[in-house]
Structure formats: structure tokens, C-alpha cells
Amino acid sequence: MRYSKQRELVMQQVESLQDHPTAEEIYQNARKECPGLSLGTVYRNLNNLVEAGRVRRVSIPGQPDRFDHTLAWHGHLYCTACGCVEDLALDPGVVRQLLAGKPGHITDCVVTWIGLCEACARRAAPSGAAAL
Amino acid sequence: MRYSKQRELVMQQVESLQDHPTAEEIYQNARKECPGLSLGTVYRNLNNLVEAGRVRRVSIPGQPDRFDHTLAWHGHLYCTACGCVEDLALDPGVVRQLLAGKPGHITDCVVTWIGLCEACARRAAPSGAAAL
């Protein structure tokens, strides 16, 4: 893979916008530093970086793909209220159990929680009310 | 929700094509019994049925949505070789741990395994060779 200003810029954006940006968000931010940048190039470079293992793709059902600079295994919480995506760690024991004794040949396991993030949950049930 | 021939036909297809059909597959099959059926109607009815809780939507990253008649909680294995999607049960203890102690207010948890199904894994590593 040959060096390119655009690719490094995309990489930097994924690292600095740590909140799992979409391609569009990366494009809008990167354009400030490189006005001629095109959205197609952002997509192409995100695919390059994912394939090279420098970036992870985060797919949330019904949403555009997001991109994550954290390479270590983790899951994501998608908040249906504010739309944010938060990293959620998983106990190593649970991860082991998730992968153990499965048929076939597992190469990856994606875990996504759907619900409200902590801030939105607090907003929804203010006065210390029980939150399921 | 008012009765309609088309909706019941879509429901039947999800039940009889038990291998998590896509909207397109449901459309192609249902058209044999109802030639005038349109793809838009299939999508509209799948959305109705999902909203009514009679059908579950299965989202696999980078793939068109699939639909599942099994309502009980379970995960899916997506085979990158043949493209099939298989149900995979999860130990109730693991499910409890997946949901316990999470911040916010979790309403659902999606678990998807990526790899090879049993048949494709056997094909890839024939003579009893170690798999992973």
C-alpha cells in the first residue's frame, strides 16, 4: 500500500473522532484540512484501512457503517435515543464461552446491545425511578 | 392490522423458507403463488410483521436484511463461504451475563458469529485436520 495524504488524514480522523464516526462524518471533518477530498476516496481508504487491520468497521442494524480505532475485541451499545455508539467491554470468561463449542470455524463474534446509553436512561427515568 | 392475502403469503414464506430468507427471496417465492405481488408490498409487510412481533429481522453486516420466524432469543452464524445463516443457541447463563451490569437501559442484545458453517469447515479442512 503506497502512502497517500488522504489515507493518513482518514486514519487520523478515525483516531481523533473517537466516537465511531461514519464515513460522512469523517469526510466532513477531513475536508476542513483537505478541501479537495472526495467522499469516494474516504470510502476507498476506509476499506483499505479495515482490510489492513488498522481500523475496525462497526455495523449497527439499519445504520450507516461506523469506524473504530480500537482494535482490541469489544462490543457496542447503540442508543436508540441519541444515536450514539459506545464501546462496551465484555468479561473474558464470557467471550470464551461465546466462542467455545461452536460448530464450524468461527473467526469473529459481533455483540451489539440496543437500548439507551447511560445519559439517555437517566434523562428518561429522572427521580431515581427504577430503570428495568 | 387488517387481513390481506399478500401479508399472509409473506408470513407463510418466512415460515416455510426456514433458512432466514431475504426480502428478495421471499418475493421470488411468493410470486409463484401470487404473480401480481410487488416487492414494495413484501417490504411493507415484512416491516408490519416485525413491528407486530410475528417475525424477527436478522441483520448481518454488509448483507441485505433477513427474516426469521423463530421468536425465541438466539444468535446467528453467518458463513462467509456459502453465505448461509444458521441459528445458534446461547447458554442461558451467558445470556444473563451478557445483559447483567450494563450501563443505560438495554432492550436487546444481538450476537452474530462470523466464520464457516459446519459443512463448509469440513470441506475446507477435509482429512480430520485441526480447525483453528
Add this chain to the structure above:
DNA sequence: CTTATTGCAAAACGTTTGCAGGTTT
């Protein structure tokens, strides 16, 4: 000099929607 990479625009893809007409209740 060779070939990866770019910007652009068009197209692909899965899915949704507006509308006029047909069905269900």
C-alpha cells in the same frame, strides 16, 4: 516510467415512499 491513488460523476444496491386505484371491514 510504472502503477497506486485521486476526484468526479454515474451507477449499484437495498429499501422506502407517494400516489391512484382496489380490498377489507
Add this chain to the structure above:
DNA sequence: AAACCTGCAAACGTTTTGCAATAAG
């Protein structure tokens, strides 16, 4: 008759692609 549902076709949002021009090695 009122409300819902349909087929059709156009539109949508996201992502990919073909191309001629540019930049990297």
C-alpha cells in the same frame, strides 16, 4: 363509506465503480 392495503414507479441514503488525470516510488 372509511380506512387500509396494493402495484407501480420514482426516490432515497449508503456505498461502489469507471474513468482520465495526478502523485508516489
